[in-house]
Amino acid sequence: MHVVYPAVVSALLFSIGVYGVLARRNTILVLMSVELMLNAVNLNLVAFDVWLRDRLHGGQVLTLFVIVIAAAEVGLGLAIILALYRNRRTVDLDRLRALAEPGASGPGDASGPDDDSGDGPAPDTSSAGAPRPGSLASGTSPVTVPGADAGAPGRDGTTPGTVTP
Amino acid sequence: MTEAVPSYLSPTGQEIVFLLLGVLAVGSALLVVTTRQLVHAALWLVVCFGALAGCYLVLTAEFVAWVQVLIYVGAVVVLLLFGIMLTRAPIGRAADLDSGNRVAAAVVALATAAVLVTVVVDGFHAAYAPLEPGRGSAGELGSSIFRTWVLPFEALSVLLLAALIGAIVISRTDIRGRE
Numbered sequence: 001m002h003v004v005y006p007a008v009v010s011a012l013l014f015s016i017g018v019y020g021v022l023a024r025r026n027t028i029l030v031l032m033s034v035e036l037m038l039n040a041v042n043l044n045l046v047a048f049d050v051w052l053r054d055r056l057h058g059g060q061v062l063t064l065f066v067i068v069i070a071a072a073e074v075g076l077g078l079a080i081i082l083a084l085y086r087n088r089r090t091v092d093l094d095r096l097r098a099l100a101e102p103g104a105s106g107p108g109d110a111s112g113p114d115d116d117s118g119d120g121p122a123p124d125t126s127s128a129g130a131p132r133p134g135s136l137a138s139g140t141s142p143v144t145v146p147g148a149d150a151g152a153p154g155r156d157g158t159t160p161g162t163v164t165p
Numbered sequence: 166m167t168e169a170v171p172s173y174l175s176p177t178g179q180e181i182v183f184l185l186l187g188v189l190a191v192g193s194a195l196l197v198v199t200t201r202q203l204v205h206a207a208l209w210l211v212v213c214f215g216a217l218a219g220c221y222l223v224l225t226a227e228f229v230a231w232v233q234v235l236i237y238v239g240a241v242v243v244l245l246l247f248g249i250m251l252t253r254a255p256i257g258r259a260a261d262l263d264s265g266n267r268v269a270a271a272v273v274a275l276a277t278a279a280v281l282v283t284v285v286v287d288g289f290h291a292a293y294a295p296l297e298p299g300r301g302s303a304g305e306l307g308s309s310i311f312r313t314w315v316l317p318f319e320a321l322s323v324l325l326l327a328a329l330i331g332a333i334v335i336s337r338t339d340i341r342g343r344e
Contacts, residue, residue, distance in 0.1 A: 001180055002173065003292035006224065007285040009187035013194055015278035020198035022270030026262050028248050029203065032210055035241065036194050039217055042233075046226045050301075051294035057309040060301055063229050064310070067236050068321055072328035074241050078248040079332035085252045086338070094264050 006047035013040035027081050027091040031074060038070045170293045179296060183223045190216035201262060203254045207245050214238050226301035 013036055020033025042063045049059025085091050171177075176184070193212040200206050214237040221230035299305070310318055334340055 001177075001183065001224065001294050001296050002170075003289045003294050004286055005180060005183055005187065006220065007289055008282055009191060009220070011281035011285055012191045012278055015274045015281065016191065016194045016198055018277050019270050019274030022273055023263055023267045024198065025264040026203065026254065028245060028252065028254070029198075029206055029262060031248075032197055032206060032245060035210065035237070036197065036213065039214065039237075042229075043217060043220060046221055046224050046229055046301075047294070050224050050226070050296065051292060053300075056313045057301075057306055058314075060226050060229050060306055061310055061314050063226075064232060064306070065317060065321055067229075067232055068325055071236055071241060072325050074244050075332045076328050076335070078244055079335040081248060082251055083335050091252050091254075092261070 001050070003047060003051050006043055010040040010043040010047070013037075013043065025092050025094055027084070027093055028078075030093065031077050031081075035070060035074070038066055042066055170291050179223055183220055186216045186219040186223065189213075190220065201258050201260070202256075203249050203259065203262065204246070204256060207242055207249060210245070211238055211242050214242070221301075223296075224301075225296050225298050228301055228303045228306045 017033045017035075017037030017040060020036060021030055024030050024033060045059040045063045045066070047059075049057065049063075052059075081091055084096065088096065090096070190213050193209045193216065196209040197206045197213060200209060214233060218230045218233040218238075221227075221233060
């Protein structure tokens with residue numbers, strides 16, 4: 001087996017993954033493209049392990065490690081995506097531009113990037129921004145009972161989004 | 166590594182099988198990043214990973230091939246499908262799966278592919294790896310892992326545990342920060 005064949009296949013897979021990461025908008029598709037890139041690396045590792053006849057099987061063992069890390073990364077990434085979807089109602093990367101929480105006490109710059117994005121986070125800013133000044137103003141003590149029995153509008157305002165579907 | 170390199174014009178059967186599987190992997194990967202339907206992207210990812218597992222089999226890495234089938238096709242793609250389902254992605258044809266910078270992304274990807282393929286072909290055109298079966302079997306890899314690579318293996322198990330606990334904590338809604 002010429003080493004060029006797996007190396008070229010892996011290079012093509014890697015660049016396809018680069019295209020997917022850059023061009024896709026849905027976050028799950030970006031995760032898929034990252035998986036493609038990791039698989040390209042795996043193919044390289046296996047091919048060079050076979051070529052160099054590593055006595056310690058470093059390439060194949062490292063391939064197994066990369067597979068495990070990819071599994072952990074996908075699990076954690078999907079958890080983050082689900083938390084994001086719960087808060088913002090969208091997983092489009094183009095719309096996730098706000099660096100601050102919507103409705104935070106910033107001087108108006110937090111809602112600035114959200115305005116051009118249309119219907120994505122716009123209801124979230126209104127729903128999450130409403131209980132926050134009230135709870136902060138009424139609750140002088142940090143443990144507020146009306147915050148707990150009213151579904152606890154937490155630090156990121158998840159409950160106004162989660163009860164709607 | 167220093168032995169005579171066979172000609173490229175008379176490929177062996179293993180090389181032909183590997184090239185066919187590689188074409189299948191690259192084609193399905195292209196479909197993953199270009200298809201208009203989200204679920205189809207996940208299913209093409211299954212084809213791509215399966216073809217890559219076949220590539221590993223041809224390269225005599227049997228254990229890695231079966232681990233690839235088990236974890237990638239069995240777990241990762243199912244997890245991605247769950248993610249698609251839980252984020253209520255549009256089932257069917259969606260027009261807005263690509264962002265606005267497709268052209269720039271294509272340019273960057275083509276440049277990456279050109280650079281990588283050029284360097285790889287230039288660097289390894291004289292390299293030849295004779296395939297001998299049995300070097301990637303589960304016994305060989307297991308003894309190698311548990312003799313030489315024990316410490317990274319154990320560290321990785323702790324990492325996996327921490328990542329899964331983190332995923333549980335992030336995805337649960339009744340755990341919130343103290344405030």
